[in-house]
Amino acid sequence: MSLRTEPMTVNVGPQHPSTHGVFRLRITFDGEEIVEVEPVFGYLHRGTEKLAEERNYVQIVTLTDRLDYVSSMINNQAYCLGVEKLLGVEPPPRAKYMRTIAAELQRVASHLMGIGFFLQDLGTLGTPLMYCFRMREKILDLFEMLCGARITVSYMRPGGVLDDAPAEFWPALDAFLEGFPSEFGEIEQLVLENEIVMVRTRGVSTLPLDVAINGSVSGPVLRASGLAWDWRKMDPYDAYADVEFDVPVAAGGDNYDRFWVRMQEVHQSIRIVRQCIQQIEPGPVRLALPLVLRPKPGAEAYGRVEASKGELAFYLVSDGGVSPYRMKIRSPSLINLTVTEHLLVGWKLADMIVTLGSMDINMGEVDR
Amino acid sequence: MTGQHLADRLAFGVPRAAQTWDETAIWVDPARMADVARFLREDPDLDFQFLNSITAVDFIGHLEIVYHLTSLIRQHTAVIKTRLYGREDLSLPSVIDTWKGADFQEREVWDLMGVHFQGHPNMKRIMLWEGFEGHPLRKDYL
Amino acid sequence: MSGLYQFIYETAVIILPSWTSHLVAGLSIMIILVNAVLMGAAVFVWMERRLIGRFHNRIGPNRWGPFGMFQPFADMLKLVFKEDIIPANADKPVFILVPIAMLMPVILMMAVVPFAQNTALANLNVGVLYVLAVTSVTTLAIFMAGWSSNNRFAMFGAARGVAVLISYEVPVVISLLGVVLVTGSMSLADVVSAQTVPFLLVQPLAFFVFLAGTSAELNRTPFDVAEAESELVAGYHTEFSGVKFALIQAAEFGGVAASAAVIVTLFLSGWAGPASAYLGWLWFLLKVGVIAFVFIWIRATYPRLRVDQIMALAWKFLLPLSLINLLAIVLEVFFLRDASGVLTTADLWIMAGINIVLAVSAIALFGSLISEKVSPNIWQPGAGLPEPTPAVAFPAREVR
Numbered sequence: 001m002s003l004r005t006e007p008m009t010v011n012v013g014p015q016h017p018s019t020h021g022v023f024r025l026r027i028t029f030d031g032e033e034i035v036e037v038e039p040v041f042g043y044l045h046r047g048t049e050k051l052a053e054e055r056n057y058v059q060i061v062t063l064t065d066r067l068d069y070v071s072s073m074i075n076n077q078a079y080c081l082g083v084e085k086l087l088g089v090e091p092p093p094r095a096k097y098m099r100t101i102a103a104e105l106q107r108v109a110s111h112l113m114g115i116g117f118f119l120q121d122l123g124t125l126g127t128p129l130m131y132c133f134r135m136r137e138k139i140l141d142l143f144e145m146l147c148g149a150r151i152t153v154s155y156m157r158p159g160g161v162l163d164d165a166p167a168e169f170w171p172a173l174d175a176f177l178e179g180f181p182s183e184f185g186e187i188e189q190l191v192l193e194n195e196i197v198m199v200r201t202r203g204v205s206t207l208p209l210d211v212a213i214n215g216s217v218s219g220p221v222l223r224a225s226g227l228a229w230d231w232r233k234m235d236p237y238d239a240y241a242d243v244e245f246d247v248p249v250a251a252g253g254d255n256y257d258r259f260w261v262r263m264q265e266v267h268q269s270i271r272i273v274r275q276c277i278q279q280i281e282p283g284p285v286r287l288a289l290p291l292v293l294r295p296k297p298g299a300e301a302y303g304r305v306e307a308s309k310g311e312l313a314f315y316l317v318s319d320g321g322v323s324p325y326r327m328k329i330r331s332p333s334l335i336n337l338t339v340t341e342h343l344l345v346g347w348k349l350a351d352m353i354v355t356l357g358s359m360d361i362n363m364g365e366v367d368r
Numbered sequence: 369m370t371g372q373h374l375a376d377r378l379a380f381g382v383p384r385a386a387q388t389w390d391e392t393a394i395w396v397d398p399a400r401m402a403d404v405a406r407f408l409r410e411d412p413d414l415d416f417q418f419l420n421s422i423t424a425v426d427f428i429g430h431l432e433i434v435y436h437l438t439s440l441i442r443q444h445t446a447v448i449k450t451r452l453y454g455r456e457d458l459s460l461p462s463v464i465d466t467w468k469g470a471d472f473q474e475r476e477v478w479d480l481m482g483v484h485f486q487g488h489p490n491m492k493r494i495m496l497w498e499g500f501e502g503h504p505l506r507k508d509y510l
Numbered sequence: 511m512s513g514l515y516q517f518i519y520e521t522a523v524i525i526l527p528s529w530t531s532h533l534v535a536g537l538s539i540m541i542i543l544v545n546a547v548l549m550g551a552a553v554f555v556w557m558e559r560r561l562i563g564r565f566h567n568r569i570g571p572n573r574w575g576p577f578g579m580f581q582p583f584a585d586m587l588k589l590v591f592k593e594d595i596i597p598a599n600a601d602k603p604v605f606i607l608v609p610i611a612m613l614m615p616v617i618l619m620m621a622v623v624p625f626a627q628n629t630a631l632a633n634l635n636v637g638v639l640y641v642l643a644v645t646s647v648t649t650l651a652i653f654m655a656g657w658s659s660n661n662r663f664a665m666f667g668a669a670r671g672v673a674v675l676i677s678y679e680v681p682v683v684i685s686l687l688g689v690v691l692v693t694g695s696m697s698l699a700d701v702v703s704a705q706t707v708p709f710l711l712v713q714p715l716a717f718f719v720f721l722a723g724t725s726a727e728l729n730r731t732p733f734d735v736a737e738a739e740s741e742l743v744a745g746y747h748t749e750f751s752g753v754k755f756a757l758i759q760a761a762e763f764g765g766v767a768a769s770a771a772v773i774v775t776l777f778l779s780g781w782a783g784p785a786s787a788y789l790g791w792l793w794f795l796l797k798v799g800v801i802a803f804v805f806i807w808i809r810a811t812y813p814r815l816r817v818d819q820i821m822a823l824a825w826k827f828l829l830p831l832s833l834i835n836l837l838a839i840v841l842e843v844f845f846l847r848d849a850s851g852v853l854t855t856a857d858l859w860i861m862a863g864i865n866i867v868l869a870v871s872a873i874a875l876f877g878s879l880i881s882e883k884v885s886p887n888i889w890q891p892g893a894g895l896p897e898p899t900p901a902v903a904f905p906a907r908e909v910r
Contacts, residue, residue: 010662018740032666032817041472045495049480050504121740123731123814130566196732196813213440216419216469229440302436302447302904304420315434317425326505328423330436335421338471349666350816353741367495392904436904445904 005030014043018121018353021363025340025352032348037341041334044367052327057083057158057293060327064314065152067329068365070113073106073143074307076156081237082303082314083158086295093239094283095160100239101173101276102146102155103305104269108180109139110308111220111262111269114360118259119191121357122200131187138176145169158293160286173277180270188263201255205343205355208253215338219310220261221359225253231306243275255351258358292322309333309360329368333361369414369444377414381407393447398433401450402461402487408437408448409466415439416446419467422474424481426507431458431483452483455508459484462491480505515539515632539621539632547617550771551764552582557799558763558806565810586756594752597660604658609750609757611651615644616764623771624699626781626790637698638690641772642683645727648765649675652736652746655758659749667745670817671736674726677821678733681828682723685716688839689776692853692861702780707858709777714869715835717777719828721804724769726820729762730805732812733820740814770801827880834872838865 013024022043028036048067052060064075077099084091091099116132140150146169147155147162155162191197207217212225222229228247232240248264250257297320304313310332319325336359343359344352371389378386378394385400396404408416420436435448452458462485464470474485475494482503485491493500502509515535522531556571556579563570571578596605622637634640649672656668690696692712693704701709710717726733729745737745747758774780774797781790815823842864846857853861 008662017743042493042495042497047504119813123734123738123740124812125562125731125810127565127810130568134567194813196815199819200813200816211468213417214468215471216467227440234443302420304904311420313421313436315421315423315436326423326425328421330421330423334472334476335469338469348816348818350735350738350741350814447904 007035012352018117018357020117020356020361021366023356023361023363023366027344027349027352029349032350034344034347034349034352037344039337039340041367044363046368048368049327049329053323053325056322057295057324058291060324061157062152062154065154066364067331067368068110068307068309068312068333068362069151070362071106071110071308072151072153073102073155074110074305074312076154077103077238078303078305078307078312079314080156080158080303081305082301082316083293083295085301085303086299086316086318087158087289087293089159089287089289091160091238091287092284094164094280095285095287096238097276097280098161098165098285099156100243101273101280102143102153102161103238104272104276105139105142107269107308108266109136111266112136114262114308114357115187115259115266118354118357118360119197121353122197128187128191131183131190135180135183138180142169142172142176145172157286159289160284162286164285170277173273177270177274177277184266192260192263198256200351201259201354201358203252204255204351205347205358206252206254207339207343211339211342212253215342216335217310217339219307219332219336220265221258221310221336223248224250224257224261226251231304231311235304237305239276239279240272242279243272245269245272255354255358258360262360294320294322296320304330307332309362309365310336312365329365331365331368333359333363333365334367337361337366369446374414374446374448377411378404378407381411387451393434393449395449395451398450398452398460400461401433402463402465404448405435405463405466408446413442414446415442417441419463419469420445422463422470422477424477424483424505426481426505428507429453431481433460433477433483435463457484458482459486461486462488464488479503482506543617543620547613547620547764547768548760550620550767551760552586554763554767554802555582555585555759557802558809561803561806562810565807586760589756589759590753592752592755594754595749597749599660600749601658601660604654605749606754608651608655608658609754609761611647611654612758612761613764615647615651616761616768618644619768619772622698623768623775624702624780625794627787633697633699636696638686638696638701638776641698642679642686645769646675646679648727655746655750659746661749663742663744664746664748667736667738667742667748670738670742671729671746673817674729674733674735674820674824677824678723678726678828681719681824681832682727684829684832684836685713685719685723686776688713688716688835691836691839691843692858694852698775698780702775702782705779705782706855707862708779711862712858712865713777713835713839713861714866715831715838715872717773718869718873719832719835720773720777722823722828724773725805725808726824728765728769728805730766731809732815734814735817735820738814766802766805767798770798770805773801774798822880827876830876831872834868835865838868 007028007030009026009028011024012027013019014022024040026038026040027034048063051063061076061079064079065072067075112132112135116129119128120126143153144150146165147153207225209225209227212222226249228249230247233247245268248261250261295318297318300317302313302315304311311330312332313330315328316324317326343355370391371394374394375386375389382400382403385396385404387395387397408414416437416439418438418440420438423434425432431452433450437446437448450460452460462474464474472494474488477483478485478491479493479495480503492498518535518538519531522534559581560570571581574580574584596602619641621632622634622640652671653668656664689701689709693701729736747755750758774794778797781794783793786793842861846860847853
């Protein structure tokens with residue numbers, strides 16, 4: 001028996017409880033099944049690239065905070081690396097370690113948000129999300145000690161970091177590292193082998209490796225598809241060459257794998273921070289650069305980091321002036337969404353929300 | 369990978385596509401961009417499977433489209449550039465058939481820089497709304 | 511005719527004519543019912559919000575009244591003062607009827623629940639059947655809500671809700687047949703007095719099926735697909751605001767309180783307990799509180815299942831379990847009852863022993879049959895990681 005059905009087009013977003021910001025998807029459903037997807041962006045477009053052409057090199061740091069607002073430290077880092085490549089300078093070793101510590105803490109915070117909202121999208125009533133927020137809160141307290149801000153940190157500068165950490169930062173960091181594994185273990189126990197989480201996410205919205213590479217997907221999403229490609233290993237910047245860490249990979253490329261890779265990366269980040277604390281030595285934290293930087297005309301650089309969402313890069317072109325002639329932001333969230341159609345078509349409405357959660361996009365970065 | 373090396377390889381696959389090169393990049397003929405892209409990906413020595421980014425820079429006299437590429441197996445990178453002269457009706461072939469990852473980035477270049485990519489299945493504005501006038505990242509847009 | 515009705519009528523008839531006395535008695539009963547449900551809903555809302563706060567490592571509402579107890583009234587007051595929006599293309603009469611149709615079954619359900627000895631508002635001799643019939647009306651209300659809103663998310667929610675409700679009705683009814691068989695009566699008062707051993711022990715399988723089925727019918731996690739917040743905005747009640755939303759919420763939370771009361775009556779021996787002749791209401795409320803706590807606990811813990819998985823759970827897991835329970839109860843009653851068809855307390859204990867073993871093994875068996883063969887990932891550090899070479903960095907272009 002076959003029923004005559006009609007497709008139904010629904011706008012999911014820009015106002016929807018779980019599109020992670022103002023993301024809009026025009027979806028055509030056949031019953032509950034998705035037959036067509038069209039992502040629509042731009043609701044949070046603030047013209048950061050154009051704004052950057054009017055600011056000087058140090059001022060732009062504050063613009064980068066507002067891209068992926070749950071991982072501002074890493075945005076700072078990517079931009080500062082770009083400017084340093086443009087100028088051909090290297091920050092002092094202590095600054096490199098400070099940056100690595102800050103960036104890894106930020107990665108933990110960002111992944112915690114990703115994990116929490118992923119589970120929220122699965123329909124938990126906020127319990128895992130609140131657990132994640134509790135841990136993230138402590139990281140934000142540490143950032144407050146470093147630079148006085150919690151979200152829009154602007155902690156890094158071309159040629160180093162804003163300032164050395166205050167004396168009370170190090171015991172606080174030790175206390176955090178002491179308590180974190182057991183707190184994170186709590187949520188791991190809750191969800192990692194939960195039957196309902198497994199049946200909802202295993203084998204759902206799989207992303208084969210060739211599709212992922214062809215779609216320029218990067219970060220945890222790429223690693224969940226089976227390729228251990230991490231720019232911290234491949235193109236070591238700051239202090240990553242001096243620390244040991246593993247790159248977690250999963251083979252399936254389904255929603256569970258993406259979520260699982262993030263859970264494992266949290267452990268690796270904590271490992272990196274521990275090593276940094278042991279290796280860091282006293283010294284200057286900032287190069288004596290002029291306040292207004294003027295790179296040589298015609299210089300260009302591609303400053304790139306492995307951000308929590310993928311490959312984040314700033315392509316900078318200088319004309320010798322006080323502000324960049326062109327700044328292009330390669331935002332991982334936007335480019336990871338290239339494979340949206342492949343991931344969603346053929347799956348159900350309920351899976352769609354979970355898949356979006358497992359991609360861990362941030363609209364501040366998608367729309368810029 | 370230096371521009372010299374790229375130009376040598378490219379001479380086999382897509383003859384006379386490379387215009388000029390230096391230590392960091394190679395400039396190719398915009399009209400042959402799609403062929404160049406396909407060769408870059410399929411040539412086993414180059415093997416550029418991964419497109420990092422596409423962007424455009426407005427140099428007033430000309431626009432430069434910049435492609436950053438990475439080979440995941442051979443672990444080298446390349447910067448491909450191409451120049452478009454003039455201000456109006458700029459277009460070049462799309463590389464979306466080679467790299468699906470070019471999809472949103474080409475749309476973004478069209479939206480903000482006004483370079484039309486031929487062969488792109490969905491060439492419309494991405495960040496701004498349909499009906500917006502001008503291309504804001506151009507230097508003459510104030 | 512229940513004792514309370516009789517009492518009010520006989521008091522009123524001293525000064526009023528007979529027909530007015532009937533009217534007075536009827537209206538009094540109605541007022542008691544509506545207020546009982548609304549108060550039950552309010553208490554349950556407060557309980558849920560406080561407890562979920564604790565589960566979240568939060569404090570929960572604690573501003574107004576002792577321990578924030580008046581929070582539900584503040585919420586209600588706020589909602590009453592909100593603008594009552596009816597969407598332009600909504601089916602207006604149906605849209606307005608929805609909150610009433612939602613609240614009605616909950617109130618009607620409370621009417622037959624015995625709160626203490628001889629204190630049911632109406633002691634129907636078909637009480638069990640009546641409860642089942644009345645709860646089914648919710649299906650209609652949910653579909654009315656989805657249809658009349660002219661909203662696609664609401665329609666999704668309504669379609670899902672109706673499918674879930676109809677599927678779960680079947681195992682719930684079959685599990686209740688066991689209760690009726692042992693009791694030998696459909697009256698809820700008789701069900702309570704028959705429970706010399708609580709039916710939770712006598713028929714654990716039926717209790718399990720009934721609890722799961724009820725939480726599905728009440729749209730609570732892990733079965734809350736009809737209003738799945740993260741997917742469907744708010745499901746079938748997306749378009750409702752103001753007083754209508756308040757009533758729907760009251761119906762929802764009152765529904766949980768009423769269902770907890772029904773579960774207590776059917777499986778936890780209702781008002782029975784030490785000194786139940788005087789303290790019956792206290793035992794009853796305590797037991798209702800325990801069941802409500804279980805509902806909240808489940809809600810705070812589990813993620814949501816997908817709609818097809820929920821259907822599979824109903825038809826492949828709960829239905830066989832309820833049939834096994836029914837078969838076991840039929841055989842046990844057939845062999846254990848005496849000549850007059852009565853089961854003694856000793857018989858009930860024997861049944862409890864058999865059925866607990868049966869329940870554990872049946873749940874384990876069907877649980878392993880239905881559970882999908884999924885396994886967690888195994889940690890493999892850096893598998894397939896190519897050795898990095900420095901050439902991966904893009905060269906910076908320097909101009910001299």
